[in-house]
Amino acid sequence: MFKISKLSILIASAITASALVGAAGAQELTGTLKKIKETGSITVSHREASIPFSYLDDNQKPIGYSVDICNKVVDAVKAELKMPNLSVKFQPVTSSNRIPLLQNGTIDLECGSTTNSVERQKQVAFGNTYFVINVTAAVKKSSGVNALADLNGKTVSTTSGTTSVALFKKYKRTETADIKSIYGKDHAESFLLLADDRVAAFVMDDVLLAGQIANSRSPADYKILPESLNTEPYGPMLRKDDPQFKKIVDSTLAGLMKSGEMEKIYTKWFTSPIPPKNVNLNFPMSPALKAAFTNPNDKGAE
Amino acid sequence: MGDLDFGAVFRAWPFLWKGLQYTLQLTVIAAIGGVIFGTLLAMARLSSIKPLAMVATGYVNLMRSIPLLLVIFWFYFLVPVIIQKVTGAERPPSFGADKSAFITFIMFEAAYFCEIMRAGIQSIAKGQVNAGYALGFTYWQSMSNVVLPQAFRNMLPILLTQTIVLFQDASLVSLLNVTDFVGAASKIAQRDSRLVEFYLAVAIVYFILCFALSFAVKRLQKKIAIIR
Amino acid sequence: MFDLFFQSSSEGEPLWWQMLASGLGWTLATAAVAWVIAFTLGSFLGVVRTMKNQWLVNIGNAYVELFRNIPLLVQFFVWYFVLPGLFPAVKKMVNDMDPTTHQFVTACVCLGLFTAARISEQVRSGIGSISQGQRNAGYALGLTEAQTYRHVLLPMAYRIIIPPLTSETMNLIKNTATAYSIGLVELFFRTREMGETTFQYFHAFGAATVIYITIAMTANIIMGIIEKRVAVPGYISGAK
Numbered sequence: 001m002f003k004i005s006k007l008s009i010l011i012a013s014a015i016t017a018s019a020l021v022g023a024a025g026a027q028e029l030t031g032t033l034k035k036i037k038e039t040g041s042i043t044v045s046h047r048e049a050s051i052p053f054s055y056l057d058d059n060q061k062p063i064g065y066s067v068d069i070c071n072k073v074v075d076a077v078k079a080e081l082k083m084p085n086l087s088v089k090f091q092p093v094t095s096s097n098r099i100p101l102l103q104n105g106t107i108d109l110e111c112g113s114t115t116n117s118v119e120r121q122k123q124v125a126f127g128n129t130y131f132v133i134n135v136t137a138a139v140k141k142s143s144g145v146n147a148l149a150d151l152n153g154k155t156v157s158t159t160s161g162t163t164s165v166a167l168f169k170k171y172k173r174t175e176t177a178d179i180k181s182i183y184g185k186d187h188a189e190s191f192l193l194l195a196d197d198r199v200a201a202f203v204m205d206d207v208l209l210a211g212q213i214a215n216s217r218s219p220a221d222y223k224i225l226p227e228s229l230n231t232e233p234y235g236p237m238l239r240k241d242d243p244q245f246k247k248i249v250d251s252t253l254a255g256l257m258k259s260g261e262m263e264k265i266y267t268k269w270f271t272s273p274i275p276p277k278n279v280n281l282n283f284p285m286s287p288a289l290k291a292a293f294t295n296p297n298d299k300g301a302e
Numbered sequence: 303m304g305d306l307d308f309g310a311v312f313r314a315w316p317f318l319w320k321g322l323q324y325t326l327q328l329t330v331i332a333a334i335g336g337v338i339f340g341t342l343l344a345m346a347r348l349s350s351i352k353p354l355a356m357v358a359t360g361y362v363n364l365m366r367s368i369p370l371l372l373v374i375f376w377f378y379f380l381v382p383v384i385i386q387k388v389t390g391a392e393r394p395p396s397f398g399a400d401k402s403a404f405i406t407f408i409m410f411e412a413a414y415f416c417e418i419m420r421a422g423i424q425s426i427a428k429g430q431v432n433a434g435y436a437l438g439f440t441y442w443q444s445m446s447n448v449v450l451p452q453a454f455r456n457m458l459p460i461l462l463t464q465t466i467v468l469f470q471d472a473s474l475v476s477l478l479n480v481t482d483f484v485g486a487a488s489k490i491a492q493r494d495s496r497l498v499e500f501y502l503a504v505a506i507v508y509f510i511l512c513f514a515l516s517f518a519v520k521r522l523q524k525k526i527a528i529i530r
Numbered sequence: 531m532f533d534l535f536f537q538s539s540s541e542g543e544p545l546w547w548q549m550l551a552s553g554l555g556w557t558l559a560t561a562a563v564a565w566v567i568a569f570t571l572g573s574f575l576g577v578v579r580t581m582k583n584q585w586l587v588n589i590g591n592a593y594v595e596l597f598r599n600i601p602l603l604v605q606f607f608v609w610y611f612v613l614p615g616l617f618p619a620v621k622k623m624v625n626d627m628d629p630t631t632h633q634f635v636t637a638c639v640c641l642g643l644f645t646a647a648r649i650s651e652q653v654r655s656g657i658g659s660i661s662q663g664q665r666n667a668g669y670a671l672g673l674t675e676a677q678t679y680r681h682v683l684l685p686m687a688y689r690i691i692i693p694p695l696t697s698e699t700m701n702l703i704k705n706t707a708t709a710y711s712i713g714l715v716e717l718f719f720r721t722r723e724m725g726e727t728t729f730q731y732f733h734a735f736g737a738a739t740v741i742y743i744t745i746a747m748t749a750n751i752i753m754g755i756i757e758k759r760v761a762v763p764g765y766i767s768g769a770k
Binding site: 364366367368369370371375376379380471473474476484497498501502505508509512513516 | 596598600601602603607611612615616704705706707708710725731732735739742747
């Protein structure tokens with residue numbers, strides 16, 4: 001179904017197998033793995049416009065960096081459960097419904113652009129960090145805004161349901177800045193407000209801003225501010241208190257990071273032309289992400 | 303903003319068509335289910351069994367006083383949890399928004415169809431029911447053979463008008479990320495950063511369809527009026 | 531179980547019950563302003579559509595068809611995102627506005643114009659249901675067309691349409707929830723926000739349901755009182 005090198009399957013299954021033999025052995029399946037075994041299917045969620053993590057191509061198939069990673073996890077699950085014909089369902093989600101859907105069992109694994117935060121860890125669990133972002137703002141070059149401080153007295157847009165909302169509220173309180181904010185339902189709406197000069201800036205994760213800009217009519221008109229409101233890790237989201245499934249997710253990702261496979265996936269999506277319009281995000285790997293690959297971890301943002 | 307690019311809309315047409323098919327499917331099934339359930343509710347409201355009438359009235363008033371959006375979210379998030387609690391299952395049953403929408407719309411629209419059918423039933427002269435009983439019909443026989451066919455025919459234009467409203471209301475499921483017509487458009491619009499073009503196209507298509515449908519209903523109304 | 535309403539999302543933020551209360555405020559304010567727009571414009575269009583001038587009738591009909599045949603959700607989007615982008619003058623106007631004011635104004639205009647189409651249908655059929663004799667009686671008394679509408683036809687038509695007008699008013703209140711799609715912080719927006727932040731969907735949706743039912747019942751009672759007050763003895767009974 002998907003193009004995956006034999007080697008990576010071997011590595012992934014070897015790692016998961018070795019990880020599980022010791023701990024689990026013939027242990028009874030619990031949680032998500034049990035559900036997958038019983039229902040014969042796994043439901044992976046994806047986003048529809050989170051470029052380049054998780055979005056739809058021209059045939060409306062989910063593609064992207066996170067989708068590639070999740071497919072590796074699915075392969076590991078197939079190997080672990082010895083279910084090569086496991087049916088894999090893809091379920092689109094939004095930033096507002098992904099957590100309830102995971103909790104109520106509609107989806108088993110969320111592979112999008114979800115911030116792993118300590119706050120969210122009270123509700124859900126996260127696998128190893130596969131991306132690190134800075135929350136910042138995109139502005140028009142012509143606007144004369146060069147720093148967050150220049151936004152005083154202006155209006156900014158952000159997308160409801162994201163961590164940027166609370167972060168920006170906190171920024172306004174601590175800086176006692178007089179900034180008004182309006183919310184888009186999704187990134188495209190928030191960006192449209194910026195493109196139409198309705199707001200001075202769009203506050204969001206830097207990489208998502210880069211995605212919106214690359215897809216816009218005139219990418220050269222925009223720039224991303226170098227400041228950061230917060231550094232946040234992205235990770236695959238799964239249900240809480242599900243050690244068996246988390247182990248598979250974590251070991252699969254750790255394996256990809258150690259083998260260098262992860263870097264190849266990164267290059268494919270962040271520094272090469274991507275579908276559907278063959279734009280290149282030119283978003284080189286940050287030192288923070290390199291560190292996360294060297295020391296795989298699931299630490300959440302404060 | 304002068305350079306609108308509607309080419310993107312045409313390229314995405316196969317996907318939009320799939321969304322429109324879902325919307326039509328939802329409309330037809332919700333209308334049929336809603337009319338059936340609504341008719342039962344109407345009969346319950348008019349029933350001489352007090353508790354039954356009260357329950358039906360309470361249900362209709364509840365559904366009619368809360369926004370459809372809230373109903374959609376109730377069914378979507380909470381019904382699986384309730385079912386799990388009731389059945390004591392280990393996991394909540396998982397059905398996606400696209401499926402829960404069918405249940406939601408049948409349950410919600412039934413309240414509106416109920417009121418229409420109630421007016422329809424009441425418009426039939428009591429003597430006809432009595433005539434049915436005189437012929438030895440049971441309650442169900444006189445309802446299904448005498449009252450309901452006439453009530454249904456009398457109310458057909460209003461039922462169809464309500465169905466056109468339902469067709470438009472179906473667009474709200476897009477807020478749950480369902481790929482209905484509006485949902486399909488907004489998904490591709492977001493990916494391609496072409497929100498304006500896609501939403502204008504949606505408005506035009508919806509207008510043409512609803513205009514044609516309500517024109518047809520008006521014609522039908524005239525026809526039925528002549529028969530009477 | 532009510533503790534949650536006395537907590538806040540984070541320090542310095544209002545408590546949840548205060549958030550819901552402010553949402554309710556926006557809902558009621560939006561509904562009230564939109565109702566005034568809808569009633570005024572709807573009455574005007576309804577009257578125009580019963581007049582002799584075919585041109586005016588056609589314009590009125592076109593308005594009704596346009597606003598009735600496009601889903602409200604799509605209309606909201608067009609008002610908020612499309613129109614300012616298409617017309618520089620509109621964009622300048624909305625950019626000078628406070629963003630919250632702009633959302634409020636957009637919601638009022640969108641809902642008002644949408645509901646006006648429906649009210650105009652009711653007013654038209656209300657006037658149509660009055661016998662031609664009353665109109666002629668007005669003319670016979672020497673009243674002009676405007677005076678006949680003002681003193682003879684409309685007072686009767688409004689009384690006849692109170693029941694459908696009541697349910698349209700309730701529809702309007704419920705439809706304000708759709709304004710959350712343009713980010714207006716009305717009751718439904720706050721409900722979702724509370725659900726998403728606290729993950730206590732039962733509490734949030736339960737509270738919203740109770741509030742909406744209360745509004746609907748209040749609106750029903752008020753319209754019932756009005757209906758009784760204005761009933762014409764021996765003509766249309768105060769009850770239904």
